[in-house]
Amino acid sequence: MRTQSRRRPPGTLLATAAAGTLLAPLLSGCWAGAGGLGGDSINVLMVNNPQMTELQKLTSRYFTQKTGIKVNFTVLPENDVRDKISQDFANQAGQYDVATLSNYEIPIYARNGWLHELGSYVKDDPGFDQQDILAPMRQSLTADDGKLYGEPFYGESSFLMYRKDVFAQKGLTMPAHPTWRQVADLAAKVDGAEPGMKGICLRGLPGWGESMAPLTTVVNTFGGTWFDKDWKARLTAPGFKNATKFYVDLVRAHGESGAAQSGFAECLNDTTQSKTAMWYDATSAAGLLEAKGSPVKGKIGYAPAPVDRTRSSGWLYTWAWGLQKASHNPDKAWKFISWASSKEYERLVGEKFGWADVPAGKRASTYEIPQYRAEAASFADRTREAIESARPRDPGVQKRPAPGIQFVDIPEFTDLGTKVSQEISAAIAGRQSVDTALAKSQKLASQITKEYEGR
Structure with missing residues (x-):
């Protein structure tokens, strides 16, 4: 959560903190059809911050071409996206397979039965390297039942x-x-x-x-x-x-x-x-x-x-990926989540947009990448120390x-x-x-x- 903008009065289970998202240029998005209702496409609902829009630019060439899974993005300002996520997930409408949620919402949504647990996917996907995710992030995305319900896209303290x-x-x-x-x-x-x-x-x-x-x-x-x-x-x-x-x-x-x-x-x-x-x-x-x-x-x-x-x-904040329990394409949705939160994706961003743009704050390995350390030398270690010392x-x-x-x-x-x-x-x-x-x-x-x- 970099920050939150001026917010409308929240609904029953809306919004997050923390420390929030950076105000970014508006990028309007619209639902691209019923791709999430089966077939070879999924629907992703996400906030319109700069790192998310970079993800949108890279997905077709570097994810879809490799997996055959088309991703239909809906990209909205923070207040709007939170309202839309809460409506779709609360109703278990299944219109969206994946959405950006924070460490505030994920435990609440999990308790309400709105999210698909991700631990079984992690277990069957050793290449994702869950232990590389910083411990406070893993903890904050784990619900009271001990199950994992989110994977971080980036994190902050x-x-x-x-x-x-x-x-x-x-x-x-x-x-x-x-x-x-x-x-x-x-x-x-x-x-x-x-x-x-x-x-x-x-x-x-x-x-x-x-x-x-x-x-x-x-x-x-x-x-x-x-x-x-x-x-x-x-x-x-x-x-x-x-x-x-x-x-x-x-x-x-x-x-x-x-x-x-x-x-x-x-x-x-x-x-x-x-x-x-x-x-x-x-x-x-x-x-x-x-x-x-x-x-x-x-x-x-x-x-x-x-x-x-x-x-x-x-503080501790993360924009993370949550998988709706009513998703008709959970396996394909996990493939997207695992790619968007992977070491591979971070390196891709560094090569295409610059190492300062890497969605950091979630993986220990990020802080060992020479190019990232060189570009973020003044603040990288401080950021990691702050996240790792957070006690949610x-x-x-x-x-x-x-x-x-x-x-x-x-x-x-x-x-x-x-x-x-x-x-x-x-x-x-x-x-x-x-x-x-x-x-x-x-x-x-x-x-x-x-x-x-x-x-």
Whole structure:
């Protein structure tokens, strides 16, 4: 999840976090017929981010010609694709064989019986090399029944990005493992280091996968949690309150202008235009900052996600492939999934589009490819370390009733997280206090407590 865009109110089981997808140019897609209802074709429904559109360009020549399986793509913006996926999979209509799902949705969809398990395919396909998939990714795509229901296309965590040249000019050093208190101190010192430059960019845009994604990682490391192990809402408890006050105070004092309406895209723009000296966000941002033509290419340093009480705090997100249980072509669908998530496909992308474009963050072997390491030298190891240190089932200091780092993996979280984010955004904008925002949020979360208490 690189990020999520401005979201409509979610449905029953819609959307994901995390940290989300990068806003990309719209590529309209339409269903290409009933290819998924038997025959030698399958229907794939996927989000319109750049790496997915590269996949679309490569499929005909490098998959269809080899296997004889035609792939009919429907490619839609994130909000639209999530709505369409939930409708088709919930109804088990079988219109689409494969869809892009995240580590938020896959366990929920699996519990509802909407997905075909993939473990049996993996067992019969040793060339896929499931053990090469990074352990946190394997874990996050495995449901409560112990079965695997998704294969990652790419993965990400979160880390701190900072301007090395600005820090050098100020005589500052980024700690190897920064704490949030150190980051706040550094933000104050680099604020105004260049004309129009702020100390740090932090998402304030409402959205459970926008501002709530980074904020929830701060809550975790400050000792807070959305719910305790008994499903008691804890949004006014010290850990959650202290983290939120810290985050709001930091972004109000040294954050970007218009912070209450700034998300991933806005912070990316501010960083590339030298309007901010630091940025805490998705590891996938690094490839954009280091891309050919980027004004800040070679100027950015990367540090682990800041902590307070925990050893690590980075989030975990993946766009993954889910196979609908009602698919009429599950074997052919698996062949597509295994190709799209394979080592072979990564090398193909590197050769055709450049090694910085490889959908990384999912396989250990990716980080051993010389060409990839050369092109992604400044951030590759940091990204892998962040993903491998992510703890989706144990992200804080106390036991949790459901997995998730930047989200709580229950269907109701999309609505709850979005509503709470609106209250926090109002606090960032100065329209209400953090105490008031959290008091309102606690009431919202307590409604979830009533539904889950005693389970």
